[in-house]
Amino acid sequence: MFTKILFFSSTILLFFWLLLKGFKFSLLQNIYAFFLSFFIFIFAFFASWSVNLLQLPDIITLFSAPLIEESSRFLLFSLLLKGHPFHTAQQKLQLALIAGLLFSILEGAGYLFTTSTSAFLLRQNLTTPLHIFLSMLQIRYKLKGFILSIIIHSLYNISINTHIIFLSLVQFLVISLWLIIFYWLYQSKPKQFRVF
Numbered sequence: 001m002f003t004k005i006l007f008f009s010s011t012i013l014l015f016f017w018l019l020l021k022g023f024k025f026s027l028l029q030n031i032y033a034f035f036l037s038f039f040i041f042i043f044a045f046f047a048s049w050s051v052n053l054l055q056l057p058d059i060i061t062l063f064s065a066p067l068i069e070e071s072s073r074f075l076l077f078s079l080l081l082k083g084h085p086f087h088t089a090q091q092k093l094q095l096a097l098i099a100g101l102l103f104s105i106l107e108g109a110g111y112l113f114t115t116s117t118s119a120f121l122l123r124q125n126l127t128t129p130l131h132i133f134l135s136m137l138q139i140r141y142k143l144k145g146f147i148l149s150i151i152i153h154s155l156y157n158i159s160i161n162t163h164i165i166f167l168s169l170v171q172f173l174v175i176s177l178w179l180i181i182f183y184w185l186y187q188s189k190p191k192q193f194r195v196f
Contacts, residue, residue: 093184
């Protein structure tokens with residue numbers, strides 16, 4: 001239990017460090033990023049909860065969770081980024097990173113006391129880069145990113161819930177999403193203009 005709480009606390013500290021120091025957002029951007037991320041999760045949580053109350057077959061819930069979560073991200077990114085205080089591509093990707101990280105933290109809180117330590121750590125290590133990547137995918141590619149994020153999230157859920165033989169490959173691919181995340185952040189950095 002101590003390991004789970006320690007890992008969970010370190011993820012929360014990373015979130016607040018990125019929000020307050022790591023990205024050097026203004027106060028308005030910090031408030032905006034936190035509340036946007038929080039509302040994405042709350043919207044998805046209550047939508048998923050209401051679908052679970054219907055007690056649908058498992059195959060439907062495998063696809064409903066990704067559809068609800070990714071739709072909530074897409075809807076809120078689409079609505080709230082109009083007239084937003086994030087002007088550059090890098091700031092938008094940083095916002096997506098914060099949104100994905102907070103989504104993973106809040107979702108992980110639900111599993112903190114209900115799973116074993118190894119299952120919790122594995123889950124957090126896989127879902128954190130997945131949520132960040134899917135948020136960034138939607139910011140970068142808009143509607144195409146939304147559709148791809150539903151497909152990727154559904155495939156991930158299917159592989160985890162059905163224990164397919166390629167589960168280790170899926171886990172490796174999800175962990176390797178960090179490389180894409182860092183590349184997108186690096187690529188979006190403004191380039192310095194040099195005369196000579």
